[in-house]
Amino acid sequence: MTSRAADWEATAKHVAVFRALNLGDMLCAMPALRALRKKLPDARITLVGLQSAKPVLRHFSAYLDELVEFPGDPAFPEQAVRKGALPAFYRDMRARAFDMVLQMHGSGQQSNDIVRAMAPAQWAGFVPRDELAVQGRLLPWPDHLHEVHRYLALLRYMGLDAEDDTLEFPVSTADEAEADTLAAGLGLALDRTIFIHPGARLASRRWPLGRYAAVARALAGAGWQVAVTGSQGEAEMARALTVDAGVPTVDMCGKTSLGALASLLQRGRLLVCNDTGISHVAASVHLPSVVIACGSDVARWAPLDTRRHTVLHAGAECRPCAYDECPIGHPCALGVEVDHVLAEAFGHLNRGRH
Template structure:
């Protein structure tokens, strides 16, 4: 479908950090096709920093009504409409609420995958390929590019991109210099996953790897959100050496800067792994309840560790049995891979 050149475009981004990163090939295609349009991207609270310094986006809007009920959505829709109606809306999530907010905001033409109860809210419904199945087993980059293709945008590769601001880079460097030799290699351990505990490799295992790395002269930094501080503290308490603990210390913009300058990221299948991939930083990623099939692009610098347990992938947020898919990945194996990646003798 070809559109008359819209002057204003509103994109509703996905709700997971990693999925927002994987939407950047679609944003690149959108910007290339509609060079002069004002492109605004809506994100849920907490994700505003992901697309900061992204050259394809003119404005990032926080969805204040996210999970706040119908009244909040009505008020936000009215407020957005009063600012001025967008010519085109691209609704990436398949939720009813994301399309409804665009409709309430008066977006003139809404494009999205148009199945289910929300189909009357979508002006241009894009068919969902049967091969994707109910779980949408397709790379997130391809999922978004399918919508961009529907409005005439040519794909310009599937590589993901992020940027950082000089001030954020400087603050990270200053903190690293304050706590030690800034020139020393940094390995970031990110033990959390907002999806749920089923995705999390054991804290004691992260601790064992952290000690093994620090024993060989590699600085270890623990990374997490403020809500994950108890988890990073559990890792630190289980370690014999003392790591840097940055849980809740950095904004999301600064988290990008920290990961960008790290030598290696060791993490669960969560948002941090996609930030590392966007900056071509090597990563070791644990897959347990989830499958790589939905995120199987941009893996050049990624080492996937997983087991062959028959119960996975289950996509459960809490493991109902013994978490064997994660406990079966041994710290010794992770340490060996980490040292090899860093070029440090084991």
């Protein structure tokens, strides 16, 4: 295998991108995938990722041609490993004889072995240490960069034009129709709807539910309509929030497709949420937001548009946190007060959509 990737794109007919991550991670990679497609308009581009990426793929078929599901790895927490499926997965990857595989799944500490096992003609990506770098192909992990900019930096290192960091989310007419039907059925007046998303995959990344209830109570008291979003599995959380708030809310948990949710957000007034996937959907459709970042790496994940999106967080030396339940009393969450969130929320609402 050559150590240079200067002319790889001239012969690249089948390219794979390894990124076995969830919604927000995928949306942050879209600027890089857009640049990749612009360079390779006729190539077949395969995403090797999670089953949860299927709804994303449906909306970004202009950049990605297919999804091959990755069975998992013990080093990656996003899904349980299907060990019995791994031998067939690697046989399939080798049989596809990829011209290039891009490792876009972190520093390469674990993911580079996975990519090498696919046996592509060439591969490129990140390496965890400077001494492992290969010019034009293996870039030392740029820990100082925002998640969006890391993958653009990789493509530039490989010789591609990759400057545009704009997030996007294509909303189809079918998405709009589904959203319209749902809004009518739930009585949503989107021009005065504030979405609250209290969930996150890890409990350590969730701001306390009682504080979300206080925010909902204050916003409803000011005349705004509050809609609570989440997966079907978070419906109990939504009910508890409504009971605690003591005001009417609209429960949207599990009731929308990803596209319909994006369409609703596109026409709403504000999102208040944890630092999780919906934050990146809001950024992609230009809905102003107040994001409470509990435990996450703010510099890596905060929306790039700091005028439209406010990120509130309290300092904690243990960021980023990988615990499900915080073992030290959740100071990063408790350090963000209800008044802080309301001040930022009303600031955005007073300015209108911007």
